[in-house]
Amino acid sequence: MTDSTASRRHRGGLILVLGILGLILCFPLGIAAWAMGNRDVAAMSRGEMDPSGRGLTLAGKICGIAGVVLQVGLLVLSMVLWAATGRGEPTVYEDRFERAAPAESLQAPVGHPSEPGDPAERAEMEPVDR
Numbered sequence: 001m002t003d004s005t006a007s008r009r010h011r012g013g014l015i016l017v018l019g020i021l022g023l024i025l026c027f028p029l030g031i032a033a034w035a036m037g038n039r040d041v042a043a044m045s046r047g048e049m050d051p052s053g054r055g056l057t058l059a060g061k062i063c064g065i066a067g068v069v070l071q072v073g074l075l076v077l078s079m080v081l082w083a084a085t086g087r088g089e090p091t092v093y094e095d096r097f098e099r100a101a102p103a104e105s106l107q108a109p110v111g112h113p114s115e116p117g118d119p120a121e122r123a124e125m126e127p128v129d130r
Helices: 012-024 027-046 051-084 092-098 119-125
Strands: none
Touching: 012 027, 012 051, 027 051
């Protein structure tokens, strides 16, 4: 310890790691870094903690704050985009296929010349040369 009046060691490295992980990975780690950073900076200001880790502690606190703000902003943005896209209404792709003709109507009618059928019916449908 550099200060003889400080009774506790700083946790700057731990807070910095939590802040970085909160920034890239996990929202709760950012909250932990923010809270621990606030508490440790206040203890350093009162002289209860080793002040040599103030820079690491502040960097971890800032990373934690940035992670929380970023992830809350992304959550709000995703909710706005979800609401703007119709909240479960059919998409253009789904709607187009729902309005398409059913498969039964696409089959050839019975007695169509392309189907083998009664020869008399086919003879009636063939053109007559005059």
